[in-house]
Structure formats: C-alpha cells, structure tokens
Amino acid sequence: MTANLLDYDLDTLALFCERLGEKRFRAVQLFRWIHQKGASNFDDMSDLAKSLREKLKGVAQVKALDLISQHISADGTIKWLFDVGAGNAIETVFIPEEDRGTLCISSQAGCAIGCRFCSTGHQGFSRNLTSGEIVAQLWFAEHFLRKHLQRDERVISNVVMMGMGEPLQNYAEVIPALRVMLDDHAYGLSRRRVTVSTSGIVPKMDLLSEQCPVALAVSLHAPTDALRDDLVPLNKKYPLDELMQACNRYLEHAPRDFITFEYCMLNGVNDQAEHAQQLVQLVRRYASAGRVWCKFNLIPFNPFPASGLRCSAPQQVQAFARILIDAGIVTTVRKTRGDDIDAACGQLAGDVKDRTRVGERIARQRNWTITPVPTGKPVVTEN
Ligand code: SAH
C-alpha cells in the first residue's frame, strides 16, 4: 500500500525517509514541498535527488480529498464538500475577515455525541477522519486560495476545529494533524490561532494540554447539569463540575489565558435571564482570582427541521449578552457567516447518498452553473 504523506508530521516523515535510506534534511525538504508549496507530484520537487523522487513514486503519494462541490457565499465565505468514501462527505469552510483568514475544518464524518441542536449530531457517526484527511482540508484550501487570489504569502492565518465531528473523540489522528499545522516547515500557525472545539471530553482535554496545547473552545450551551444533560448528552459522563475543573487545569498549559465558551442560543430553552445569571455564578465559582479566565461566544442557533428548536430573537441574545458583560465577562455574539450556502455552524451535514449527483442537485436548486476543475470533477460555483 502506498503511504499518504499528508498523514505524517515531520518526525514521522523523517522516520519514513530514514527507512528509505534518506537523511532527515531530505524529509524537511519533502515536507516543505508538500505543505509550503502545495506540491503533490514528486517530479515537481526539483531540488530532491532524482533517485529519491523515483523511490517515492513507488511507495508514497500526496493524497488529496475528492472535491464534490464548492459554494461561494455573498459575504465571501467558501464552503467545500469533500467525498470521503462510502457515501460520506465532510465540509470545510473558509471565512475571510479583514485581519485574518479562518478555516473551519472537520475531524470526523458525522458525530457520535448527538447534541440536540446540531445537524451533524442528528446524522450519527460514520467514521474518524485520518490525520491525512484532516490536514488535506488545510492543504487544499491554502493552496487553492493562494492560486485564486494570486498571493505568494499565507492566506489562512487561523484554523478552528469546529466543522463536523468531535475532535477529541478522534484524538490519535487530530494530534499529528495539529503538529503539521503548527510546524514552521509546514503552515507555521501560532498555537493561539489554532482552536480545538470540544463538547467536553475531560480526559482528552488533559492529554491535549500536555501533548499539544492549542487554543481551546468548550461547547457549554447550558448553565446547569439538568439542562446540559438534555442538550449535550456527553454531560452525563462528564458533568459541569468535572468540565469546569478540567478547564482550569487546561489553562495552566494553554497558549492563551482564557477559554472560549460557546453557547448556542435556543429560544425558550437556554436563553432566559436566569440562565445568564446562573452562568455568571458558574464562572465565578471556578474562576481563579485575578485571571482572565473565559470568554463567551454566543452563537445564534442555525435551525434545521429535525431539531424542533428555534433561534432566539436578536433582542433576547443582546439582553443575555448584557447580563454577562455587566458581570465583567467578555462576551461576543457570533456573526453568522455563509448562511446563504448552509455553511453556518451546525448546518454542516455531509450525508451524500448519491455522490455523483449532489453537486448537480445543489446547482439546480440554486441556479448555479457547473464548471470543470483541473481534477476533472464537476465543481459548483455561484453564478
Ligand atoms: N464537536 C465540537 C466541534 C464541532 S461543533 C463541539 O461540539 O464543540 C462547533 C460548534 O458549533 C459547537 O460549539 C457547536 O455547539 C456549534 N453548533 C452545532 N450545531 C449548531 C447549530 N445548529 N447552530 C449553532 N451552533 C451550532
């Protein structure tokens, strides 16, 4: 079987090269060609010895994901749908902002946690992505954007693992992928600009803090165990007390001095003044004195029919935010981006029954045209 070099962090690639009788600096060159230049064809790697290129051709490849479709939103957000086999698809979203470019990537096809307000959760779990499939999302997006924006320098400055799946339930594959993102010979992203978002898998939060501390976002969504049990079923396993203590421990190693709490605003469920007051109490109970400890990110719920839930009214979200802010908690309300292309949080659903037709179906619905891309596969773009 040929190895997919996107699966390897630099140390693993060095071992791989060593087995081919090559020194570490060759692995560094190869790694830079792949991640910094976006090369996938060994013949393009001009400063590698011809003998090494020939050796590599026999045993290795740089395996890109199969692109099914690309949607571009009016606000510049781009959503890509990738085929990961057996009827599964995953989504990757690029969100351009003035001072940064954020890529939201998936860690699993589906998700086993089953949060009530999440369409990925409703879809169930299909499988873990490999580290190569996680890295391939960044590899593709970065080099695609550089080419299309005609830029030589980096386009993606931030990565958030907030697409499909629970990253800490795919810990073994996520760690090498994070190492590639952070490596100066690859994407060189700052630890503060790579965020793992978790529904709260406490033991893995501890491991992450030791093995690869990056920025952490915790999906809180409720101030009490009774409510959180209902919204995020994982809470029954790791209740709020354990979760909050784990957050405190994480902060000892974290690259930032706060944790982001995500809170999806659900009309009449978790968005009342008393919930905000309970949150203030909760945070005060655990906050270590004198430290910036957490920030709240209120996410307007993106509705989907099977959830039976509704989004809070904008005034309700503002009133909720006001209570937190008045208590001294830094709080932002997330701008919904790309909702015209279903790229907003929790709208990522990649169950593709008929993979060959999906691009065309979406194109018809939205009156878009299909244009051929270099891979030879049809890609949907906006008119
Ligand atoms: N599994 C991880 C990361 C992926 S979900 C986690 O749960 O943190 C990324 C974020 O989107 C989470 O905060 C999640 O709660 C939120 N989210 C999921 N479904 C949503 C929806 N329908 N509307 C708004 N936010 C949603």
Ligand code: SF4
């Ligand atoms: Fe999974 Fe996160 Fe969705 Fe919950 S919110 S079901 S953990 S992807």
